[in-house]
Amino acid sequence: MYQGIIIAGFGGQGVVSMGILLAYAGMVDGKYVTFFPAYGAEMRGGTANCSVIISTDEIAAPVVGQPDSVVVMNEPSFSKFEPMLKPGGRLFINSSLVSSRSKRDDIEVIEIPVNKIAEEIGTLKIANMVMAGALIKHTGAIASEAVVKSLPKVYKRAKPEILKLNEVAVKRGAEY
Amino acid sequence: MYQGIIIAGFGGQGVVSMGILLAYAGMVDGKYVTFFPAYGAEMRGGTANCSVIISTDEIAAPVVGQPDSVVVMNEPSFSKFEPMLKPGGRLFINSSLVSSRSKRDDIEVIEIPVNKIAEEIGTLKIANMVMAGALIKHTGAIASEAVVKSLPKVYKRAKPEILKLNEVAVKRGAEY
Amino acid sequence: MPSKGKIEVDIVRCKGCELCILACPQDVLALSDTFSASGYYPAYMKNPENCTGCALCAIACPDVAITVWKEERKGDLING
Amino acid sequence: MPSKGKIEVDIVRCKGCELCILACPQDVLALSDTFSASGYYPAYMKNPENCTGCALCAIACPDVAITVWKEERKGDLING
Amino acid sequence: MKIVFEKTNGLTEVPMRYCPGCGHGVAHRLVAEVMEELGVTKRTVAVVPVGCSVFMDEYVNCDGIQGAHGRGPAIATGIKRSKPETVVISYQGDGDLASIGMAETIHSASRSENITIIFINNAIYGMTGGQMAPTTILGMRTTTSPAGRRAEINGFPIPMCELLSSLEGASYLARAALDKPAHIIRAKKYIKKAFETQIKGKGFSMVELLSPCPTDWGMTPKDAVERIRQEMIPRYPLGVFRDWEAEEKAKKEEKAAV
Amino acid sequence: MKIVFEKTNGLTEVPMRYCPGCGHGVAHRLVAEVMEELGVTKRTVAVVPVGCSVFMDEYVNCDGIQGAHGRGPAIATGIKRSKPETVVISYQGDGDLASIGMAETIHSASRSENITIIFINNAIYGMTGGQMAPTTILGMRTTTSPAGRRAEINGFPIPMCELLSSLEGASYLARAALDKPAHIIRAKKYIKKAFETQIKGKGFSMVELLSPCPTDWGMTPKDAVERIRQEMIPRYPLGVFRDWEAEEKAKKEEKAAV
């Protein structure tokens, strides 16, 4: 199993912490994992992205050229990363913010209104966790218990009630 | 013919200009020549020295390890350079200032009271030229006309009367 | 009587920083609630009738996104 | 009445710069006319009887070549 | 109706890549407007620093040169002394100008190099992600002073205009802020004066601009301009620190009075 | 009779290799005497510069370290922050401190590094043979300003004490001259105060010493000290520029007065 994932969105959308959570959970799940953020000047202008690889074999480079999955949390990310997706790959779209629709017929598209769901749960801040839930479910790359176990490790300073909300978010996401 | 010469003395004694004059005259005389000064921190504390090579063949390095001739214009130079002289070499001593006497019997020693002579001619400043005259005479490395011809080239801004004095000094030195 | 003015926000340049809103003394501006192609919520004239054409919004704007028009009168400020 | 003093010049250190001569208010010092091993003309007490032991020469000397003695009296300057 | 404000031709059409609310945009615009108003765009070279504004050469409509971090004044010196008819500006951040480039800044001022420095003091290293700058104010948290800047460990903030004022060669020095229109208008006047100083051959000029960096301050643009008012201006008072013209005048009057 | 002046144990027995009449010898002696009088020789490290005084480590009786040209304050910072009980002095020439090392000088002062700089201002590059220094006075001929220093080309001389005074971190700054005994005695007082500043943990201290370089000025030692009086002191006035003690006192009095 090898899953190369690119996650992209605005700076404040928790794109990086979603990536770290997935990598951590993969590690807990006994997989090889790497996480690689975009850095430096690429960050200016408020967009962010990162690559996560989860694999049963050693990982060569953490850079994902042709992703198996792409998560787009906002509009600009759609136009940048949708074309890079591998044929047969999965496109996860935050349909609360992204209005573009893919014209490719060689990929699977999963649309989730993560902002809406997150607000329903209680805070927009956990929209990324909703997305994480969906991603785990569809890719099957990581056992979802591993994700739940990882939450307190990644968010070391989060209060229990916040962790709880995150957990709920992941589960809700997994329903998509 | 190959003459490696080291000239040493106090900073103000014209050691460097004597060296340049010899090199220039050697060039005018159709010889290969090099001039190499001591430089940098070696200069601190008021002593100066330089190496001149005059040769009928191409010159390898301008650094003189075992000189054929050594000129000592002051006392400290005597102790430093007298031992380096090649067996059979010539030691030119400014006897006006140097009281040490060489104990080596494998060298030729030429003692000239150049300060005294220079003062007789008119100025202490030309003591170096008196020494130059003696050196040319004894080594025979350069035709003395070449030296006289070179004087105005090396002392470009000197007045005619000063050049004249220099010429006299060279000639007086050659009498030793 | 305050002069009449109007502004135009270049939504390609505008990044929704709200500094024009802060600068406008007439409460003319607000952020739109639909985002632009680059994903920002650009400023627009919420109360166009209030605009005096004073250009303070444009002077404050870090992205040179605002063009300002004004009824012609003498002695007005041009380009700050 | 000026106090009595005396100095000694270390001729290994002295470089004949004359700054001690310039500094001495009593015209005690002069340069020798025979040179030292390092080729300098060191300072010496030309008028030893004038020396008050004020140490100004030693304070001026860049080569720490001068030692100064003085008749013992209270309240005198030590090492500037 | 008539246009009373539009993008100057001193700027290109390329939208700027800075974060929302970043002061670099304002500063670029002021420089560009001054170039145009003085009619010198075609003979200006902008020396572009390493810092967020490394992209400046894409935005201003004059020749540009992008060189090593902190060495703007040296690069500017090389250009100006080679082609003296050129108007040379060195645009620099506070890390660039006051930290790594401190020696070059002071020496160009002391030589009274006939160049103009536009100094963006945003109290932080923007491009590299929010490290402490020499101008970071005491107590301010940055990624390399996570407990807040402390004088004993990190030293005091350096007021560049004040520091340079003791140099004879510093012909024109002024500090403005980019927090609100009134200050921005003043900033432009200073920049214009600085350009004129150079055009008249009067020597070194520098305008320091207190500038918001919402991203690395971790603030909204609104809060960022508020911080300039609350925290920066008290530490870095605005105004003109050196003015050759005033000094020449004063000298003349003094003479006249004698 | 009793010895009232002799070579301090703060100096080694090695005769100094400087030119006749060079000010480095006096400066070395003063530093050495102060070390001895304060009883800190055994815990002092002298950071030795590149310059004529590169030989200093042979002459002073404390630990020594010789590093890159101009970086004395950085080296001193490394030592002091690693072993704070050490008394660290950085001995520097004007090329070293005010030209290549300008940034390190300013930043160490601004950080109020608890170190002491002894700054030998001889208005020239000694070791390299008489090139212009940042402190060379206008009109003075050097091997790289053969027609005399001109402000338009070579810039103005930089007064380091004045420049540093605007920095909050500069706790003690003073300038003395080494031209005559009265000034030399004063210089020693300043140096002692600088050492005490460090020993008490009060931060950055620097003493600037106007010092003769007969060789590269092309003068006799006598004429050289005369030049200090005639040309240097007018440009570089002597005295104390910053004094934390006086400032603390003033502050207290101010408080008391309120």
Place this chain on the structure above:
Amino acid sequence: MAEKTLMKGNEALAEGAVRAGCRFFAGYPITPQNEVPEYMSWRLPQEGGFFIQAESEVAAINMLFGAASTGIRVMTSSSSPGISLKQEGISYCAGADLPIFYANVVRGGPGLGNIAPAQSDYFQATRGGGHGDYRVFVMAPNSVSEMANFPKRCYDVAFKYRVPSMILADGILGQMMEPVEFDFEPVDPSSFPEPDWAIGGDASGRERRVVKSYDLRPGRLEEWNKERAKRFERIEAEEVDWDGEGLDDCELLITSYGSCSRISKSAVKMAREDGLPVGLLRPITLYPFPKKAYQDLAKRVKNILVVEMSLGQFIEDVQLSVLGKVPIHFHGRPAGGIPTAEEIYDIVRKIMGK
């Protein structure tokens, strides 16, 4: 050993240095290594160490020169342009026999270049870099775990031979996160005896000491340099490290170092899956270079393929080792270009005629 944690390469590097006894860090921000000083700014004070953001890279390396002279373990890090600025200071450390440790998280050059991962500072790292005859002990990690564990080895070598030591990494290794395991217990530097050359502190019980890199007396600097050269010879004899894969039977040898070697390893795997006898030799120390390992293999393999993220620097050391015994092929991507396993494998097949 502690359980695995997920760490960023730069942070692992910093934590590894602290656990290896680093108590002084001076640095200056530069992408892609900013996390190193940032991490040190809070981590070192926890251990009683000192972090300083220097005014420049030049100041940073000279602060290290001072701090190292007191005998403690010190570190600086930077990326390409900043490392260029440090060359004078590194040469001074080498000249004064000061054991320092630093890291270069290389980016695309020359000049400002870009901030993408690159390997184009190889010459500078392995041939001293600054002026004069000296070398630096250079390690090239290829994983975040190695970023964490190599600083200790760098310190050990640096102190044993009194030479500078460094880690040559790149933006991939600095920025990526991966599970980390430390292979050593944190050391307590206060338990180390003070070196007999350290200055500062209370010198009452000993002769005064001087740390310096100059000797103007004729011939003395030459002696000193020859003595130092002997130490480098010992390093070459004793400190070489490398690893490999499929070396026993390979006909084509791929060789690369650092992050690039991981990619090469994937290519080897692809080849083996297709039954092609391909192996990988990966130098772990770049100076000293594992010359002998190449020489041994050169007797057997038919082709060597050098893969590096540069226009050809590492290849010279391979050539110097193999000395024409085997044809050497080259695949280099400069200035931030990252080769893929597929592209390497394509070349492999071409060379093997498959």
Place this chain on the structure above:
Amino acid sequence: MAEKTLMKGNEALAEGAVRAGCRFFAGYPITPQNEVPEYMSWRLPQEGGFFIQAESEVAAINMLFGAASTGIRVMTSSSSPGISLKQEGISYCAGADLPIFYANVVRGGPGLGNIAPAQSDYFQATRGGGHGDYRVFVMAPNSVSEMANFPKRCYDVAFKYRVPSMILADGILGQMMEPVEFDFEPVDPSSFPEPDWAIGGDASGRERRVVKSYDLRPGRLEEWNKERAKRFERIEAEEVDWDGEGLDDCELLITSYGSCSRISKSAVKMAREDGLPVGLLRPITLYPFPKKAYQDLAKRVKNILVVEMSLGQFIEDVQLSVLGKVPIHFHGRPAGGIPTAEEIYDIVRKIMGK
């Protein structure tokens, strides 16, 4: 051509640069090259050029960056530690394709070292020196006449290929005086057309221009580097220079460059006088390296003796050229040690078994 004059190497270098069109010099004092800035300080103004004593070597190289960007011929010079400090700036010049010219009058290292002549900055000079993939066109004169005449060739190459160029000399060549003959007429730089990349002045008649070394767009910097690499390939094909002595029939080849090659020549003479077939190959350009000349000789000679004033840097290029075809012997004197012809000849005899 003018009559012979007696000149100091440093002055010849400066005069040579001025005659070759140099109109801007920025430098900082350092022994043993002080005569270069000193000479320029009065000489450049005579030609309407500009001399500036920069506040540091770092400032000097960046002043050059600025001045060179206006399209004129510029120069800086320094010695080892100062050249180390300039590496970042040189890398920027290479990255921005700016043709600059500089000289390193090498002294003993590492660190402060001493001021004696040395050749231990060979690696730095020939492998770019700073960060990133680039090279510098490097010439190694061995006489004062060559000090005078090589700047012109450096400028010509630098402008033709838009690369940095340099002269690698040492304290002997800088400080010695020798008769000088110029082999070219002084050029008038005002007659040169302005390069189409030069900035500054009046831009009314043209598009605006930008000089820079960065490109953050993915892949673009890689392209740029590859294009630059092509220029270096052309330099390697077209600009190599070397000379030799006794190459036709020699069995033992001595090879050395710069001042050292003069000493080697004396050794060759001694050998020939004794009837021993010894020759000398002396690279005049160090980058590009005369690889082919070595390869041709390697087919014939029995032994090669490398002589350099360093612990072994130049030897690597010889090894890379010869690739094990002939045994290579080494005689190196580091940190200011100057070999003598006698000591070289002794080794020659030992190798030849005479």
